[in-house]
Amino acid sequence: MFGFIWWVTLLLLIFYLLTGTSENKIKRKIERTLTFPDVWYREKMVEWEWESEALTFSKDIKIRVRYIKSFCTGENMRYIVMSPRVLKEKKYPCILLLHGMRDNADDWLERAKIIENYEGLLHSGKIGEMILVMPDSGYNGESWYSDFIKRKSHDYESYFVKELLPKIKSEYPVGSIGIAGFSMGGHGALKIALRNIDEFKAAGSFAGAISLIRLAVNRRVMRVIRMLYVPQFIFGEGDGRHFVQVFGSWGYQIIKQDPYSLIKSYGRKNPHKLKDKYFYLSVGDEDKKPYLMLQQWIDVVGRLKKYGFNYNAHLYRGESHSWNYVAKDLPNLLKYFYDKLK
Numbered sequence: 001m002f003g004f005i006w007w008v009t010l011l012l013l014i015f016y017l018l019t020g021t022s023e024n025k026i027k028r029k030i031e032r033t034l035t036f037p038d039v040w041y042r043e044k045m046v047e048w049e050w051e052s053e054a055l056t057f058s059k060d061i062k063i064r065v066r067y068i069k070s071f072c073t074g075e076n077m078r079y080i081v082m083s084p085r086v087l088k089e090k091k092y093p094c095i096l097l098l099h100g101m102r103d104n105a106d107d108w109l110e111r112a113k114i115i116e117n118y119e120g121l122l123h124s125g126k127i128g129e130m131i132l133v134m135p136d137s138g139y140n141g142e143s144w145y146s147d148f149i150k151r152k153s154h155d156y157e158s159y160f161v162k163e164l165l166p167k168i169k170s171e172y173p174v175g176s177i178g179i180a181g182f183s184m185g186g187h188g189a190l191k192i193a194l195r196n197i198d199e200f201k202a203a204g205s206f207a208g209a210i211s212l213i214r215l216a217v218n219r220r221v222m223r224v225i226r227m228l229y230v231p232q233f234i235f236g237e238g239d240g241r242h243f244v245q246v247f248g249s250w251g252y253q254i255i256k257q258d259p260y261s262l263i264k265s266y267g268r269k270n271p272h273k274l275k276d277k278y279f280y281l282s283v284g285d286e287d288k289k290p291y292l293m294l295q296q297w298i299d300v301v302g303r304l305k306k307y308g309f310n311y312n313a314h315l316y317r318g319e320s321h322s323w324n325y326v327a328k329d330l331p332n333l334l335k336y337f338y339d340k341l342k
Contacts, residue, residue, distance in 0.1 A: 026288070029298050030315070036305050039313040045328040060119070061085055063109075068167060070138075072159040079135035079164060080105045082114065083172060091175030093341035094131040094168065095334075096160075098185030102141040103323075105134040111323035112182075117330045126331075127338040131172050135164060137184070142242060145181075145188025146257060149248035157188075161196055176341040180204030180280065180333055182326050183293075187212070190259035190279070190300075194266050197273055202340045204280035204333050206326045207287050211260035211296040212247070260300050267307025278340045279304055279311040282329050284319025293321060312336055 034041050062085045070077045084092070097114070099107050108114045114132065121127045137143040138156050148154035168174060179200050181189040186208015193203035247254045255261045267274070281304075283297040297315070304311040314332065319325040 026295065026298075029295075030285070033298050033301055033313075034315070036301065036313075038311055039301060040315070042314055042316045045316050045319060045325070059085070060122070061115070068159075068163055070159050070163055072153075072155040072163060073138050073143075074153045075138050077136060077138055077159060077164070078105065079133060080109070081168075081172070082118070082132040082134070084129045084131075087173060089173075091173050092129060092131045093338055094133065094172070094174035094177045095337055095341075096133045096135065096165075096177070096179040096189075098135065098145060098179070098181030098188045099137060099141070100181070100183030100185050103182075104141055105136045107323060108132075108134045111327065112330055113327045114330065117327070118334060121331055121334055121338075126335055128342060130334075130338060130341075131168075131174055133164075133168055135160070137188070142184075144184055144246045145192060146246050148246050149253055151245060157192060157195075160188075160192060161199070165199065176201040178202035178204065178337045178341055180206070180337070181208060182206040182323070183321065184209055186210055187259060191257055191262065194259060194262040197266065197270065197277065201276060202278040202280065202337050204337065205282070205297075205300075206329060206333070207283045207293045207297075207321055208259075208281070209291065209293070209296065210281070211299045212254055212258040213260065214292050214296045214299055260296070260303060263300065263303045263307060263309065267303075267309065271308060274307075274309055277310060278336075279309055280313075280333050280336050281311065282314040282316065282332070284316045284321070284325055286318060286320040291321075 030041075033039055062083050064081045064083075066079050066081060068077045068079070097108050097112075099105060114134070118127075118130070118132065122129065137145055138159065139154065143154070143156035145156055145160060147157045165177075177200050179189045179193050180203065181187070183206070186205030187210055189203050190205055190208065190210050193200040247257055281297055281301060283293050285294060287293040288295070294315075297313070301311065301313045304313075314329065316325065316329070319328075
């Protein structure tokens, strides 16, 4: 019995040494990442000072709440469309914006200040007119924008690709399409874009869960993780149990839906398609625990560079995991996307 306990303790110690991330190690990785092209460290985020009548600009736009009775999910899926009030005979750049865990589409209006940000850029001449689509994720804000491995008729990624996107294309004059999201939505945006690369020209993440393996372990044990089995019952109730329901118990199942892993796969198999695809990633340098969003950003930026993707990456001093940070960074993403989609 003592020998068994000794071996378990030794294995746990080795695992900790492999996967642990010290502050000094993070600092060194940040310094290295900041030497990459198209990576910026912003000392201070400038919050827009919206004029008191900013909301009156909304006379130029039209906001509609729509629903799709989804065959893929079995839910009545809600989405919000913000478009020019008068649609002209032309194609408009279109962006899908995906919210975070337990949030909903309204947060883009109320917390990310999408109207104020969009109208401020539009009236200052920094962008042109666009069509913005803000869908609910489904499953009470916890769908991970994924087809659940362990639940039938919970196919949320399929809904976005096979139902929502064709609906938008049929009802609005959309041209090039981008997709971006916050937190869980950042995961969904990069994953959906990478798995449907012909549909999207740009993808973006605000502090996204874009390296699923990093949520639990260090990328150096990736080969071991492929054959790792995580039984659902060990989590009891809560986020861990839900994660297994969505992504599965086997490491190889998780990796198939991991943006960090998909970048490598796509970069190797389809490098010829990367020339006109663009990625935007931002995070705050205080967004470390509990979900290690800063570390995930470092991982993914490095991998985008390694495999020759076009990217634009921002690290913000003093910012953490909040909609307030998203509201301040949103103008940068909107301008970057407009420049690439127009």
